[in-house]
Amino acid sequence: MPSTTSKPALTETSYGKSRIRLVQLTRRGDRHELRDLTVAVAFEGDYDTSYTDGDNRDVLPTDTMKNTVYALAARERAGEPEAFGMLLGRHFISRNPKLARVNVDLIDHGWSHVADGAREHGQAFVRRGPEVRTARIVTSHEGVTAEAGITDLIIMKTSRSAFADFPRDEFTTLPETHDRLLATALTATWTYRDTDVEFGPVFRTVRSTLLDAFARHDSLSVQHTLYAMGEVVLDSIDVVERITLEMPNRHHLPVDLTRFGLENRNEIFVATEEPHGLIKATLTRPSLIRPTLPR
Amino acid sequence: MPSTTSKPALTETSYGKSRIRLVQLTRRGDRHELRDLTVAVAFEGDYDTSYTDGDNRDVLPTDTMKNTVYALAARERAGEPEAFGMLLGRHFISRNPKLARVNVDLIDHGWSHVADGAREHGQAFVRRGPEVRTARIVTSHEGVTAEAGITDLIIMKTSRSAFADFPRDEFTTLPETHDRLLATALTATWTYRDTDVEFGPVFRTVRSTLLDAFARHDSLSVQHTLYAMGEVVLDSIDVVERITLEMPNRHHLPVDLTRFGLENRNEIFVATEEPHGLIKATLTRPSLIRPTLPR
């Protein structure tokens, strides 16, 4: 196929619109609800001539993608981010003949009602964070894959975290420790078995399961705790098939106070962001492993 | 024009250390507490010869300022940020003869214990945000001023917010509105009457008072709501003498859905960050106003 005169081959092509900001308000009498989303749409398909020849005849403008997000939210209401992503995916795949696969990524910015004594103000909100809820919906002619996730869940444990028994070489200066602070900004994404899921309640269950497993674990390393967190999710939430965890190790360094004639009883730390460790892994439910599963 | 011999005059000089990151852990049996601070120290005083001649004989190194933050936290424990700032201010002012005034700025990053069913894990934490608590302590030989504050409290009200009856000129295109979303990232700072204040509880009261006033107000403009929020704080919390509020107006623009044959019943909005309105004011308790109060 290739010859000296032929053109470069195209792979990994994708085009779309990112950072579409949608706030949808639902009024239920005196109580309002907010859905605050950042949406990205990316098309993959048979669009090579748009690259090679500037042929736009099948290139749905990314501006139209953006308009579609607002129009479908208005027409059908954006509910859970996964459901809204599926709605968008179905819409695009059914109308664009050259489209093979559409990825819809959603960030759900959380808001809580402002407290009114023991009750709540129905029409005033305060933003939760820094964590955000995420979803990724991939729609092709073969079907739909739904992933959910959480980003920037900043957590710390102040006991039962060790790191020892590691190999040493001439550049190793790290002391062994059996009582360190373990802090991370967790990013987790998980894949659902199918799309027949109560997305909101399951999200909240995964979140609390991750937090609880992190809190309870007797950690021998970040890797060890990461695995334990993923394992509990797979063990206890059967609609989750696979989970990917990404845990930067935000080091908290004990301050050497002996220079000042003081003792640091493991209480005074410098919080650092740079450099940081970075640990990642994907855990897959064992019944799903096939001999030919591609890495 | 300037005489050849005279040198430029120095004003507004200040030097110090910023972004000192301190995490202090307190163990009370099985329950741990975290104090997570970012501290900045700035010295003002008779340091002109360090600028003009490089005379460092009275210039306490900013590295020593940083060490002092850790050492004093270890020796005396960093409690409420205002109290820790006062401790630092007293230390520096008493030891540096050329120092006229030291400003200590503190950011208190909030952490909550991870939930354990209806109880809490004593030794695992999740970061609250995006808001942070702030404090500024100014210490001079004449005395101490304590300010407290909150930054990035992101709030929205979805009813009772209007903007109308404004002047129009040939460049005005804004329609009047009697039902808009009002969203802001509030920065508030307030000055205490003296330093005999329960800093933690009062901070929480100011915060909830601001939120409640924001929620309840029948807003005719951002200015109008800003004033109402500050006024309630001054009326109800007598240790607060003065409050400054800064409220960017994060516009939420209704999407014109008529182009798609749909109606927008004030439910679908584009959230924007740029451009934004910006409204600021300081409210001072009336009994403190003197005819000669400097602007």
Add this chain to the structure above:
Amino acid sequence: MPSTTSKPALTETSYGKSRIRLVQLTRRGDRHELRDLTVAVAFEGDYDTSYTDGDNRDVLPTDTMKNTVYALAARERAGEPEAFGMLLGRHFISRNPKLARVNVDLIDHGWSHVADGAREHGQAFVRRGPEVRTARIVTSHEGVTAEAGITDLIIMKTSRSAFADFPRDEFTTLPETHDRLLATALTATWTYRDTDVEFGPVFRTVRSTLLDAFARHDSLSVQHTLYAMGEVVLDSIDVVERITLEMPNRHHLPVDLTRFGLENRNEIFVATEEPHGLIKATLTRPSLIRPTLPR
């Protein structure tokens, strides 16, 4: 304590529009020019009833401010940022009876033409940075003040930088140094004597003067170099009356390589951003100093 009838006093009020993004293209035959500005407009004046009573009758909407930026750029062309700021200032002050003072802040994002061999492509541009040029124009009924500046000019000198002969106390661990890296992200702002200035050429002269002074100085401290930089500007550029310099000290820490059996001949450094020193000062031309100059 406060009387029940009197309301809080308002001070430091300001309202306006920030982050107005304007790109203006000028076509001169085959050669195009770009002006890429971020503009902020802030009104100060007799607007208290808008805060206290929600009276908007004199409150020019910030949306109109934004529209005015685009309209005046179209009608009169945005040239140098200072000139455009003055045009905006005059417009607003002449039409808004309650307006006492309008501040226009401008950021000028620099673009260069893309090289075409030894020449330039007339219609393609590449962004310069990270530094930006700034201007602040304050217009009142009494007159106009023009400030110019530069932000995020990141500079480093690798010789002739010392820090020694400083006082030591029980918390001092910093060694004296006579050969350190000195790096900063300079923010400079300067005030012009009047508005009869060639804003573009003078800006470029101040910038190159600051760089040259930084490079040439035998630095005994950041303070010392800051002063030297400002002094050369005042000595050599007579339309500059006053200059404020802000220099964070971005520490570059020599790595202790002896732990690895290696020597660090002052060549291997960790670049840090946190914590950092922070040095500020304003230098004023001596002929302008009056006995009563307020601090």
Add this chain to the structure above:
Amino acid sequence: MPSTTSKPALTETSYGKSRIRLVQLTRRGDRHELRDLTVAVAFEGDYDTSYTDGDNRDVLPTDTMKNTVYALAARERAGEPEAFGMLLGRHFISRNPKLARVNVDLIDHGWSHVADGAREHGQAFVRRGPEVRTARIVTSHEGVTAEAGITDLIIMKTSRSAFADFPRDEFTTLPETHDRLLATALTATWTYRDTDVEFGPVFRTVRSTLLDAFARHDSLSVQHTLYAMGEVVLDSIDVVERITLEMPNRHHLPVDLTRFGLENRNEIFVATEEPHGLIKATLTRPSLIRPTLPR
């Protein structure tokens, strides 16, 4: 293999250290040179028991990875980022028996000497940007792959950019245009045929080739220009086997001035960052395409 009692399977595991900041100074008489790198090291290999059992016996600490970066820079000097990445890769792969693959990512922050009239100050520097040079070196027992790249090269063309002849549906409102601004923050990464490359000069040639192709192209869309840029690189620089380009479309929207009785002759634009288009593709030299090339 899987059974109901077996544990989750691990895939996509990786651990390492990110954001290692290294500045290396080389003194050649009066002229100094700076190398300013941010390095990330990631290990992939047979480390599953560190996750499942907390077995750290083969887990080289990420702190040691960091120390190694400084030690090897001191011992052998960090030259071009690709060469330094290869040095690190060889070091790690030869010493860690469980290591299958090590990824070294490098960001090279550019500094220029400060001008001294027509010459240069040898020991003072100013940071270039916002663009940075990047490299990724993947080392396994099978060999080494070297990628180079550039991130945040912000470019704009003000002529010869169209977008028309696209499909329309009920949500399409975008007008066709034959004269728009085309602006992007380019990220490009390319793979070298082997490691026998003059990394510095070739990087500069790829950079200038991309800029020139962007400037010259008669653009029918972002896709079209992206392809043209990649094609020229592959056609003219034979050591590049493959190139990936990522081009967000930073929309510049013409302002409707007719509302103000003015005409916009395509000169006044609002620069926006959100939402933005996002176009990506990989171009591969045709002689390298195999029928079985995996997507």
